[in-house]
Every structure is written in C-alpha cells, then in structure tokens.
Amino acid sequence: GAGVSQSPRYKVTKRGQDVALRCDPISGHVSLYWYRQALGQGPEFLTYFNYEAQQDKSGLPNDRFSAERPEGSISTLTIQRTEQRDSAMYRCASSLVALAGSNNEQFFGPGTRLTVL
Amino acid sequence: SQQGEEDPQALSIQEGENATMNCSYKTSINNLQWYRQNSGRGLVHLILIRSNEREKHSGRLRVTLDTSKKSSSLLITASRAADTASYFCATDAEGNNNDMRFGAGTRLTVKP
Numbered sequence: 443g444a445g446v447s448q449s450p451r452y453k454v455t456k457r458g459q460d461v462a463l464r465c466d467p468i469s470g471h472v473s474l475y476w477y478r479q480a481l482g483q484g485p486e487f488l489t490y491f492n493y494e495a496q497q498d499k500s501g502l503p504n505d506r507f508s509a510e511r512p513e514g515s516i517s518t519l520t521i522q523r524t525e526q527r528d529s530a531m532y533r534c535a536s537s538l539v540a541l542a543g544s545n546n547e548q549f550f551g552p553g554t555r556l557t558v559l
Numbered sequence: 560s561q562q563g564e565e566d567p568q569a570l571s572i573q574e575g576e577n578a579t580m581n582c583s584y585k586t587s588i589n590n591l592q593w594y595r596q597n598s599g600r601g602l603v604h605l606i607l608i609r610s611n612e613r614e615k616h617s618g619r620l621r622v623t624l625d626t627s628k629k630s631s632s633l634l635i636t637a638s639r640a641a642d643t644a645s646y647f648c649a650t651d652a653e654g655n656n657n658d659m660r661f662g663a664g665t666r667l668t669v670k671p
Contacts, residue, residue: 475659484565484647484661485602533601547592548659550602 444468446551448534454557455524463519463554467536474517475535475548476509485533491517524558531555565648565662573670578635580665582648583628589651591624592659593633596645605633605646640671 447466455461467474473492477485487501493514502508506524511517521528535548566581584591590609594602608615608624608631615622621634635642645664 477661482663484649484664487660535602547604547607548602549604552601 448551448554452555456559460522463532465517465534471536473537476519477533479531526558529558565665569666571668578638580633580646582631584650591631592649594647638669640669642669
C-alpha cells in the first residue's frame with residue numbers, strides 16, 4: 443500500500459511569505475508527527491496528533507508555526523511570515539497506534555525541502 | 560530539543576567489518592528505536608527495543624539497552640557497502656505519549 447506522502451517535495455519562497463506543507467499519512471494510522479531536520483542533524487520534533495487532536499506542540503519553534511489535522515487524516519503544517527532560518531527539510535511521519543509505550547514504529551514521508559530566500 | 564546523542568558522529572570501516580554505534584539519552588524511556596537514513600532520503604525503522612529488554616537481534620543487527628546507564632548500542636555485523644547511511648536512535652520518554660526525540664546521528668561509511 444501507499445506510504446506517507448508529502449507535498450510539495452520542494453518549496454522555494456521569499457522571506458515574509460506564508461507556506462503550507464501537506465502530509466498524507468498511511469491510511470488508518472492514528473498518530474501523525476511533524477519533524478524538522480537540518481542538514482547533518484537528526485529530526486527535531488515539532489508536534490503530533492492523535493486522530494484530529496493535537497497532543498503536543500511543544501516543539502514548535504514559535505507562534506509563526508502551526509499545524510492542523512481537522513479530519514484526523516491529512517495534516518497541514520503552516521509557517522507564517524517565513525524567515526531564512528526556517529529553511530530545512532520538514533518531515534512527516536505516521537504510526538498505527540496511539541498508546542504510550544506501545545510499539546509505535548513511525549513511518550516517515552519523503553519530506554518537503556523548504557528554502558526561504 | 561534532542562534527547563539522544565549518538566557516538567561516534569562518523570564512522571568509516573571496511574566491508575566485512577563490524578560497526579558499533581552508541582546512543583545515550585537523558586530521561587527514562589518506554590522504548591528506544593534505531594532508524595537508518597540514506598543520504599537525502601527518508602528514515603527507515605530498523606529495530607525497537609523496550610525498556611525491559613536488554614538485547615535484541617534482527618538479521619545482522621544487534622541492539623543492546625542499558626537503562627541504568629541510559630545508553631544503547633547498535634551493532635551491524637559483516638557490514639556491506641549498502642549499509643552506508645546515517646543511523647539515528649530515537650526515544651519516547653516514559654510518561655509521554657508517542658512523541659519521539661532523535662539524536663544527531665552517526666554517519667557510517669562502509670568502504671568496498
């Protein structure tokens with residue numbers, strides 16, 4: 443079956459513009475996660491959802507970043523008034539289960555490479 | 560913020576040798592996972608070890624976990640050039656839900 447998909451794969455924008463990054467998780471997966479990955483670094487947690495509820499947004503860098511998952515499936519990460527330091531690979535992952543301590547293997551999408559000029 | 564720290568940052572070995580990578584973390588965990596990432600690609604789940612397990616095997620992979628030292632190791636035996644990738648450990652902290660924290664990774668290069 444299809445894995446996690448993200449769109450666009452590449453996004454180049456000018457500083458000050460808003461961007462919306464989309465994640466389409468594996469069908470039936472309860473949990474959806476957003477990460478940001480700088481070159482040569484591991485993924486940095488941003489936020490995650492169980493169904494449509496945002497469980498933890500402690501990793502969002504500031505209030506220009508927001509995410510939603512209104513119907514418990516597709517999610518959108520929005521960055522308002524982008525800045526050059528927002529340039530990174532933004533990765534989405536989904537997992538089947540939502541229980542703490544369970545086998546919550548996360549399946550990652552290909553990422554969206556965001557470049558802010 | 561990142562929870563895990565991998566060591567070494569980079570490792571270069573010859574094909575056929577074993578590769579050992581270590582991960583340390585800070586808080587109590589439910590489980591620890593190892594992921595692989597080929598250059599510029601997505602992350603692939605390798606193995607999960609629960610906090611009550613000490614060792615786990617999967618093919619050429621062997622993972623150990625020492626919760627008293629808050630550390631884990633990933634051993635790849637009989638390495639192949641195709642094992643060249645970055646390897647990350649990720650932990651979900653005890654008491655939290657599913658959000659995981661990744662380390663900065665170990666860049667493994669296996670020379671043919």
